[in-house]
Amino acid sequence: xxxxxxxxxxxxxxxxxxxxxxxxxxxxxxxxxxxxxxxxxxxxxxxxxxxxxxxxxxxxxxxxxxxxxxxxxxxxxxxxxxxxxxxxxxxxxxxxxxxxxxxxxxxxxxxxxxxxxxxxxxxxxxxxxxxxxxxxxxxxxxxxxxxxxxxxxxxxxxxxxxxxxxxxxxxxxxxxxxxxxxxxxxxxxxxxxxxxxxxxxxxxxxxxxxxxxxxxxxxxxxxxxxxxxxxxxxxxxxxxxxxxxxxxxxxxxxxxxxxxxxxxxxx
Amino acid sequence: xxxxxxxxxxxxxxxxxxxxxxxxxxxxxxxxxxxxxxxxxxxxxxxxxxxxxxxxxxxxxxxxxxxxxxxxxxxxxxxxxxxxxxxxxxxxxxxxxxxxxxxxxxxxxxxxxxxxxxxxxxxxxxxxxxxxxxxxxxxxxxxxxxxxxxxxxxxxxxxxxxxxxxxxxxxxxxxxxxxxxxxxxxxxxxxxxxxxxxxxxxxxxxxxxxxxxxxxxxxxxxxxxxxxxxxxxxxxxxxxxxxxxxxxxxxxxxxxxxxxxxxxxxxxxxxxxxxxxxxxxxxxxxxxxxxxxxxxxxxxxxxxxxxxxxxxxxxxxxxxxxxxxxxxxxxxxxxxxxxxxxxxxxxxxxxxxxxxxxxxxxxxxxxxxxxxxx
Ligand SMILES: Nc1ncnc2c1ncn2[C@@H]1O[C@H](COP(=O)(O)OP(=O)(O)OP(=O)(O)O)[C@@H](O)[C@H]1O
Ligand SMILES: [Mg+2]
Numbered sequence: 001x002x003x004x005x006x007x008x009x010x011x012x013x014x015x016x017x018x019x020x021x022x023x024x025x026x027x028x029x030x031x032x033x034x035x036x037x038x039x040x041x042x043x044x045x046x047x048x049x050x051x052x053x054x055x056x057x058x059x060x061x062x063x064x065x066x067x068x069x070x071x072x073x074x075x076x077x078x079x080x081x082x083x084x085x086x087x088x089x090x091x092x093x094x095x096x097x098x099x100x101x102x103x104x105x106x107x108x109x110x111x112x113x114x115x116x117x118x119x120x121x122x123x124x125x126x127x128x129x130x131x132x133x134x135x136x137x138x139x140x141x142x143x144x145x146x147x148x149x150x151x152x153x154x155x156x157x158x159x160x161x162x163x164x165x166x167x168x169x170x171x172x173x174x175x176x177x178x179x180x181x182x183x184x185x186x187x188x189x190x191x192x193x194x195x196x197x198x199x200x201x202x203x204x205x206x207x208x209x210x211x212x213x214x215x216x217x218x219x220x221x222x223x224x225x226x227x228x229x230x231x232x233x234x235x236x237x238x239x240x241x242x243x244x245x246x247x248x249x250x251x252x253x254x255x256x257x258x259x260x261x262x263x264x265x266x267x
Numbered sequence: 268x269x270x271x272x273x274x275x276x277x278x279x280x281x282x283x284x285x286x287x288x289x290x291x292x293x294x295x296x297x298x299x300x301x302x303x304x305x306x307x308x309x310x311x312x313x314x315x316x317x318x319x320x321x322x323x324x325x326x327x328x329x330x331x332x333x334x335x336x337x338x339x340x341x342x343x344x345x346x347x348x349x350x351x352x353x354x355x356x357x358x359x360x361x362x363x364x365x366x367x368x369x370x371x372x373x374x375x376x377x378x379x380x381x382x383x384x385x386x387x388x389x390x391x392x393x394x395x396x397x398x399x400x401x402x403x404x405x406x407x408x409x410x411x412x413x414x415x416x417x418x419x420x421x422x423x424x425x426x427x428x429x430x431x432x433x434x435x436x437x438x439x440x441x442x443x444x445x446x447x448x449x450x451x452x453x454x455x456x457x458x459x460x461x462x463x464x465x466x467x468x469x470x471x472x473x474x475x476x477x478x479x480x481x482x483x484x485x486x487x488x489x490x491x492x493x494x495x496x497x498x499x500x501x502x503x504x505x506x507x508x509x510x511x512x513x514x515x516x517x518x519x520x521x522x523x524x525x526x527x528x529x530x531x532x533x534x535x536x537x538x539x540x541x542x543x544x545x546x547x548x549x550x551x552x553x554x555x556x557x558x559x560x561x562x563x564x565x566x567x568x569x570x571x572x573x574x575x576x577x578x579x580x581x582x583x584x585x586x587x588x589x590x591x592x593x594x595x596x597x598x599x600x601x602x603x604x605x606x607x608x609x610x611x612x613x614x615x616x617x618x619x620x621x622x623x624x625x626x627x628x629x630x631x632x633x634x635x636x637x638x639x640x641x
Contacts, residue, residue, distance in 0.1 A: 052478055053477070053478075054474050054477065054478060073477070073482075074474075074477035074478055075476075075477045075478075075479075075480050075481055075482045075483070076480075076482075078477070078478055078479055078480035079480040083478070083479075084478050086474070086475065086478075090472045090474060090475035091472075091475070092467065092468055092471040092472065092475070093471065094471070094597055095467060095471070099464065102464060103464045103465070103467075103468045103476075103479060103481075104479045104480075106461040106464060106465075107479060107480040109461045111461075113462070116456060116457075116460045116461075116462070117453060117456055119456075123460070127460070127461075130461075166479065170479060170480065
């Protein structure tokens with residue numbers, strides 16, 4: 001199980017005037033849950049944007065299943081199995097919850113334009129499949145009873161879950177979660193941790209990269225943790241190692257490791 | 268918030284969608300006025316045009332102002348294909364011989380005109396769809412100007428600014444009704460399929476759409492081409508209703524008439540094309556009766572020039588201020604009802620009538636879709 005799914009080499013993002021990500025390296029192995037932590041503005045989201053293809057790096061390269069994908073467009077990466085959520089919710093707000101997820105599960109569409117226009121069996125079968133798979137994804141996230149609601153009428157925590165369900169519907173090999181618990185109360189984020197664990201149990205071959213401010217969540221969930229500060233990767237290791245790392249503690253001022261960056265959660 | 272008010276009552280919707288237009292049609296035939304008939308024909312043509320614009324502007328979120336240009340192409344190609352050799356010989360004598368001799372039956376000409384326009388739109392779209400928002404709006408408007416000047420100057424094909432005339436009036440009421448229904452049906456199939464969902468996803472959030480594997484180039488181009496296809500259908504029908512066309516007829520006036528229909532009715536749904544086209548087809552005709560001056564409560568109102576433009580513009584502005592999503596918003600109940608089998612099977616169920624009676628006597632607020640979770 002220890003083959004590398006995603007390899008990030010010397011990845012760099014230079015915005016105008018800001019070196020957001022500075023030559024970082026990461027190796028994500030198949031079937032593990034990884035954490036990516038760091039203070040506000042450390043460059044975490046930028047890393048995810050580059051892995052998902054929403055942003056192209058200025059330097060360095062990304063290997064996915066041993067193939068370079070550094071300049072492959074986002075849509076193609078999604079079809080290869082890279083799914084992501086966004087830090088500030090990006091739902092299709094005036095669509096129903098179910099339609100939001102179907103828009104993702106239709107990634108496996110094979111019916112043609114002609115089959116669609118003429119209502120051929122393959123069209124009908126696949127459309128049914130999309131709906132079924134979407135409902136299943138909603139079920140996994142525990143929001144299937146809201147399937148017919150308009151997406152932006154859901155409570156905030158449910159909208160976050162919907163975004164994850166949307167990712168699950170594309171059956172990803174690599175799931176990138178950008179602060180999925182942001183804006184949730186402690187109870188809700190605890191529930192979310194359980195759900196992510198559940199996802200991991202149901203899909204043991206899925207690799208998850210989780211950005212999170214809440215140290216407790218990360219320590220609980222992740223097998224391996226990367227720590228970023230002002231664009232650089234300052235530490236990596238098992239939760240235990242990170243917990244005890246002096247470098248990490250010193251970056252986080254006075255070392256309240258339990259609450260790394262907690263005060264900045266939200267945004 | 269945006270729950271569809273009539274979701275639970277297919278009969279009610281049925282009445283709105285089918286029986287009302289049917290009643291109008293019957294009324295027309297009762298009066299047997301040629302005038303009323305041609306207005307109704309115009310309505311169905313406008314319906315196609317507005318619906319085609321809704322696909323790009325409302326559903327895919329690419330704001331195009333080029334519909335009049337594609338309409339012109341459809342009108343010209345269609346007309347050249349249906350005109351007889353002798354007519355073309357006298358009118359456009361410089362036209363290449365093979366094209367003069369080339370004549371197709373109306374339906375074939377309609378489809379060829381639409382397909383050729385779609386291909387042209389594909390080539391244009393490939394070049395311009397990188398642009399977005401206001402830029403694209405301006406570029407497509409520029410395209411209308413370019414198409415007009417090409418039609419003005421390619422006089423060996425188009426007879427220049429004098430235009431061409433003498434087409435047979437193929438656009439009868441049954442023809443336009445059938446074409447409009449088929450067009451709406453095809454557009455509706457798009458709207459409810461994976462393609463339509465991709466278009467909406469692109470409109471709502473391009474990054475999110477990309478992260479779900481939606482290729483924006485392909486989907487945008489597809490939307491643009493299909494839209495052009497139906498604009499050309501509308502144009503071709505229009506040419507065979509008016510029986511005389513000229514480049515100046517497919518210019519800014521037409522561009523904004525179609526846009527007004529689309530926005531007023533509700534850009535984000537195909538259903539919006541129905542009220543949009545209805546208002547902007549029938550209202551001007553109605554107002555025409557008053558524009559020469561009228562008497563109200565004993566006060567004589569003198570002739571008002573451009574009354575139609577004033578009223579439709581004011582209406583447009585009011586709409587933009589108070590309900591900028593248009594009459595139907597993004598809900599698809601009109602077209603949905605038209606093409607849903609339950610509408611027709613529902614006619615034979617007692618419950619439908621009970622529901623209808625219920626809805627009629629009391630504001631039917633459906634509990635099912637209402638209420639916020641938690
Ligand atoms: N599109 C952009 N253009 C310019 N600078 C940017 C852009 N996106 C991010 N930055 C900058 O890059 C740096 C890293 O931002 P990033 O969003 O990756 O941080 P983060 O670790 O996700 O922080 P947070 O905890 O606030 O989400 C920040 O200084 C930010 O201001
Ligand atoms: Mg971030």
